[in-house]
Amino acid sequence: MTGRVRDLALHLLDRQVVDTEGKAVGNVDDVELVVPEDGSPPYVVAILTGPQALARRLGGLLGQWLGFWSHALSRPDSSEPGRIPMELVTDIDTQITVARTRQELGVHRNEDRARQYLILRIPGARHARQ
Amino acid sequence: MKGLLKVFLGVLTAIGGFVDIGDLVANAVVGARFGLSLAWVLVAGVVGICLFADMSGRVAAVTGRGTFDLVRERLGPRAGLANLVASTFVTFLTLAAEIGGVALAFELATSVSYLLFVPLVAFLVWFVIWRMPFEKMEQAFGLAGLCLLAFAVALWQLGPDWGELFRQASHPSVPDGEGHPTYWFYAISLFGAAMTPYEVFFFSSGAVEEGWTRKDLKTERLNVYVGFPLGGVLSLAIAATSALVLLPQGIEVDHLDQVALPTVLALGKIGLAVLIVGFVAATFGAALETALSTGYSLAQYLGWQWGKRTAPKDAARFHAVVLVAVVLGAMLVLTTLDPVKVTEYSLVFSAIALPLTYFPILVVANDPEYMAESANGRVVNALATGYLVLLTVVALAAIPLMIATKAGQ
DSSP, X not given: OTTOOOOHHHHTTTOEEEOTTSOEXXXXXXXXXXXXXXXXXXXXXXXXXXXHHHHHHHOHHHHHHHHHHHHHHSOGGGXXXXXXXXXXXXXXXXXXXXXXXXXXXXXXXXXXXXXXHXXXXXXXXXOOOO | OHHHHTTHHHHHHHHXXXXXXHHHHHHHHHHHHHTTTXXXXXHHHHHHHHHHHHHHHHHHHHHOOOHHHHHHHHHHHHHHHHHHHHHHHHHHHHHHHHHHHHHHHHHHHXXXXXXXXXXXXXXXXXXXXHHSOHHHHHHHHHHHHGGGXXXXXXXXHTOOXXXXXXXXXXXXXXXXXXXXXXXXXXXXXXXXXXXXXXHHHHHHHHHHHTTOOGGGHHHHHHHHHHHHHHHHHHHHHHHHHHHHHHHHHTOOOOSHHHHHHXXXXXXXXXXXXXXXXXXXXXHHHXXXXXXHHHHHHHHHHHTOOOSSSSXXXXXXXXXXXXXXXXXXXXXXXXXXXXXXXXXXXXXXXXXXXXXXHHHHHHHHHTOHHHHGGXXXXXXXXXXXXXXXXXXXXXXXXXXXXXXHHTTTO
16 A cells, blocks of 8 residues: 555545445545654555544634534444545545445444434335436 | 437526526516616626536536535635535525425415415425436426516517617616615626526536536536526516516516516416416426535535435435425525515625635636546636636625615615
């Protein structure tokens, strides 16, 4: 996974992440960086996604406000942002492709809850209309 | 015929922008008070929205990305969030107004108070979004919305002095008894309505829903250059009929029945019947456009799965947002807030959203990484930059003018 050199702000942050089926996983709301002690350039080890990650990156009052709400609305076991290790990233283009499905990544708790508690209770939720 | 059916994304988008409930009334008000002296604003609005809708549609066809996706990526999370809050608020207020607007059109047909229709209308709006395939939806409401062409037929029947109408339109001046600030307030309202941000959110996301690719760029252009000019023509016809009939009589417009009055005069009961179908279709279409746009922009900012291509269970948060927006919208109208006034005041919020929406579109439409050979040409860039300056001026002037004129009273 070494050797992929990109402008972080321009080519990674805020881009759409999609899974193997082309379904949206989330945005790159923040990244986890490692700064090597030997002075070589820092590199990205993971993509962080979800409102908690976005809140931290925004900072300030806006970040606190978003953090408060995302914390209040999520269950205690899901207060950490979704984390996708860079090993899973197969392509960095106008969107970021990862080699797992949304379910396997497990970064989708809010989507799962909206589905379970609201959408699946309405008739016709399982059928796409083309 | 098949080729013709493909232009209804553009037609429906334009109907939602140019002849939704607020604009149906605003166009008639403008005609009754200013004649055709504001026609030039509509022309400027049509050119502007064509320019930027074409860019957003082109980006969507080439990259498969909706406009708000680009807003977040190019403006960053902070300015993107400011735009999201402002434009979602405008779009939501408009949604509430359109739910009321459909109900008002039913009231015009049945004389039963519109408030009784609001829950039914809200349910139908949600149901269409939940169940109806995207293309069927745009064709049904776009086609029925064409009934508003009755305004153009009525204009013809009224047998106006075309030379005089053209003179009014080409030599704009502020009529006696109207102040300059009021004139400019209405100019900004019409321009803002023509270029409301939810049009590009809906158009670009609709292009993705329909699965347009680079091969569909011709269809994309056809949609833009048929749809938006048609919206402009409908607006002009409304203003012209009311300039011919209502202006000389000094009739003031604040309800849908006064908007219909000139057409009833020219075409009788049949005219009214056709017009009511048009009112229902246009306001319902605008309700669909704004409800979906609320979901599109939020989902694209946050990177959720969105749209009607997948089963609702695979875009759960998107469908949850649309459902909540429709329910809240209906509740807002049930407080007996005047739907027409609501759209007038939403102008203040669209002022912030206008430049923050169109700037990122222009940037990405020029980005070779995304667009390759489909990037903007020089003429388009020059024009678009001019419009961005204009939009910024409009954004800055909107709020002071609104306060100074008490929203055009």
